[in-house]
Amino acid sequence: xxxxxxxxxxxxxxxxxxxVDRLDLEVAxxxxxxxxxxxxxxxxxxxxxxxxxxxxxxxxxTVLDGSGADPSVRRRIGYLPGELxxxxxxxxxxxxxxxxxxxxxxxxxxxQELLERFDLDLARPSGELSTGNRRKIGIVQAFMHRPELxxxxxxxxxxxxLLQNEFxxxxxxxxARGATVFLSSHLMPEVExxxxxxxxxxxxxxxxxxxxxELRRRAxxxxxxxxxxxWSPAEFQGIPGVISAxxxxxxxxxxxxxxxDGVLKxxxxxxxxxxxxxxxxxxxxxxxxYQEGPPP
Amino acid sequence: xxxxxxxxxxxxxxxLWWGLGIMAAVVFTLAxxxxxxxxxxxxxxxxxxxxxxxxxxxxEEGIPISSAPGYLQLRLFAxxxxxxLLILAVAAGASAVGGSEEDGSLELLLANPVTRRRVFxxxxxxxxxxxxxFSALMFAGVVTAGPAFDxxxxxxxxxLAVACLGCGLIAxxxxxxxxxxxxxxxxxxxxxAVASAVAxxxxxxQGVLSAADVPEAVRFVxxxxxxxxxxxxxxxxxxxxxxxxxxxxxxxxxxxxxRFRDRDLR
Numbered sequence: 001x002x003x004x005x006x007x008x009x010x011x012x013x014x015x016x017x018x019x020v021d022r023l024d025l026e027v028a029x030x031x032x033x034x035x036x037x038x039x040x041x042x043x044x045x046x047x048x049x050x051x052x053x054x055x056x057x058x059x060x061x062t063v064l065d066g067s068g069a070d071p072s073v074r075r076r077i078g079y080l081p082g083e084l085x086x087x088x089x090x091x092x093x094x095x096x097x098x099x100x101x102x103x104x105x106x107x108x109x110x111x112q113e114l115l116e117r118f119d120l121d122l123a124r125p126s127g128e129l130s131t132g133n134r135r136k137i138g139i140v141q142a143f144m145h146r147p148e149l150x151x152x153x154x155x156x157x158x159x160x161x162l163l164q165n166e167f168x169x170x171x172x173x174x175x176a177r178g179a180t181v182f183l184s185s186h187l188m189p190e191v192e193x194x195x196x197x198x199x200x201x202x203x204x205x206x207x208x209x210x211x212x213x214e215l216r217r218r219a220x221x222x223x224x225x226x227x228x229x230x231w232s233p234a235e236f237q238g239i240p241g242v243i244s245a246x247x248x249x250x251x252x253x254x255x256x257x258x259x260x261d262g263v264l265k266x267x268x269x270x271x272x273x274x275x276x277x278x279x280x281x282x283x284x285x286x287x288x289x290y291q292e293g294p295p296p
Numbered sequence: 297x298x299x300x301x302x303x304x305x306x307x308x309x310x311x312l313w314w315g316l317g318i319m320a321a322v323v324f325t326l327a328x329x330x331x332x333x334x335x336x337x338x339x340x341x342x343x344x345x346x347x348x349x350x351x352x353x354x355x356e357e358g359i360p361i362s363s364a365p366g367y368l369q370l371r372l373f374a375x376x377x378x379x380x381l382l383i384l385a386v387a388a389g390a391s392a393v394g395g396s397e398e399d400g401s402l403e404l405l406l407a408n409p410v411t412r413r414r415v416f417x418x419x420x421x422x423x424x425x426x427x428x429x430f431s432a433l434m435f436a437g438v439v440t441a442g443p444a445f446d447x448x449x450x451x452x453x454x455x456l457a458v459a460c461l462g463c464g465l466i467a468x469x470x471x472x473x474x475x476x477x478x479x480x481x482x483x484x485x486x487x488x489a490v491a492s493a494v495a496x497x498x499x500x501x502q503g504v505l506s507a508a509d510v511p512e513a514v515r516f517v518x519x520x521x522x523x524x525x526x527x528x529x530x531x532x533x534x535x536x537x538x539x540x541x542x543x544x545x546x547x548x549x550x551x552x553x554x555r556f557r558d559r560d561l562r
Contacts, residue, residue, distance in 0.1 A: 071410060079407040
């Protein structure tokens, strides 16, 4: 038994645009692999190649020792698309019934539990449901046949925090059972919560593969402090880990790589009115990975 | 046959309305027959029309419109009936692959253990079955409601059955064009546009070529001519009215298969 997912030189061009560029991925059985990168980095295109929706320009993708085009392989995959497009006429019960028949059976008891757990309205057509409720149908259909491999594209987007927790618990349970998870996301917290190893992707290239602790250590944070009284950016430049410190709209803005300890202790000497951590841009966050330079 | 059955099940609501619509069209058409019956002036009007116009009306020398075969041919098989079946077939054909790819539901379906081949062929069969069912319904409607309006006088029932079959197959041919264009491009709008263009071009060609006194073989370029050249209600079944369409429909649909098999989904 080899890797759950293996790609070799996987490349996809859309006209002049190279969406995925010579991607070499290896996801071991039983692990949760985070596929992290900004929007437009080629994550969804990679997934669509794994499932044979689009065909590689070059390279190969092996999924569960076969091809994503093979029905016997697809039977063992659960797929939750980033942009879930259900037939608007289908209710949750209809999706479960139809996909269950296509998959030659599913775990009925487990599915019933899932439907209750996510509190789904079984009879309502999906077109009449809220985005969150539609996503729940997506989750149920991805998990209902207890697949060996779960391919999850931005899984918690559109879920409220309570449901996000429920979803994370569900993924952990399935992993404990032995499932492999390929989790694509542009959100660091989503990946942190679940993944063991993370591949960082940018502009179609895999720029690094690292463990979550290493990622945390090397990720950059952007912090803003509103400080009362006089201060100068120069006080903070030169603190270990600080990449830049500057004044922005009257507040101090610091970009830190790794530990924020030094900065916090330095700021604590002043009366601090407010601390904000603006939504981190992944490109920003993983500068240190990108700067290693692309592999040849 | 899960994909086949599900496609039909998904269309159950619209099918109900189509069924009612077709029945209403049949009954209204039949109900007008008593007021046309025996009106010789109407025949005079049609006989004075140019040959091209006569051809698109399905009018044939020697079969008066004031007779049941002439009236039904003109009002049902050359107009309302065929147009309803054609729209139905084109709508079903366009949504089968192109439409569901465009709305994104095809991709989720294909994440299941089904091949593209299976979706393509089962959905095509479902389109064909659906058109066949509505043609049969049209036949049943005419046969049951006809006698109440004396609208079956002089109508050969075998000819009527084959006329319904031929009507359905011309519709299916255009549905197949829509199906193929949808599977080729992944767009419903393109599928509808191509099928409509083919239908209109064939309809016009039939009129123009009938008037132009061209050889029979040339007139056969229009599918409408296959079906409308002979009044089967008066003359009985005619192989040319259904066999070419029966062969051409799957050929047209399957022509898009290699492209659908090999291309990227949108």
